Amino acid sequence: MNDHIQYLSRVTKTLADKDDFHGTDCHSCKLGKWIDSSGREDVVAHAPHAEGLFERLVERHEYFHSVSNEVLAKHQVGDTVNCYRAMTEMHKVSGQLVSLLLDIDRKVKVAA
Template sequence: MNNNVFFIKRLNDHVQYLSKMKGRLDGLNQFEPCNCQQCALGGWLYGEGLNEVKPYGAVMEDLFQALFIPHERFHESSDEALCCQMAGDELGTRRALTEMHQLSNTLVSLLLKMDHISGKANLLPVAECS
């Protein structure tokens, strides 16, 4: 995949999940949430993600590792929001939804930093062959 859009694609995967989950909570769809390893972002995190970020160096690997906990917690909050809603707990639903958005902001921030690093790497001059 073109490195100029690679991390934005991962960000979009997450935003799409958030949008579908929000739609479910708003009664607009019947989206079924999945665990943190089954969504598109999770598939990448637990799959080829580390191999794809390693060429960018230690800072990128640290950012990659920083995605795991908020991503896992985001899915837990999503499940909690849905469970609270189904139980008629409006306050619990709102709290879980707030946490979902806070965690989403963390994930988006990390992915944007990764995109920025990958963009800078693409701008590095290539050594000319003699």
């Protein structure tokens, strides 16, 4: 979760011209690497009933990267209005991601 917060911080700093972050795709960050490697197996092995939550996490994670990259692209071309619209969506999806991660964590702990 800390990496996710740092990702958001880098986007925000870039918008304030205090960083030059270009974003990443959904497979390059730590969460994406976990999803692509052992994520599904980790979740299903400990909480088979959480597989649906994992699927939703994958979808929201992909969308988060799409929207955050849109934020950065709009900023780069000076499209302030659409940059901030996309940023609002990015923060909404970020909250959904955090919620899904916490839900999955709870399901795994209950099953343990």
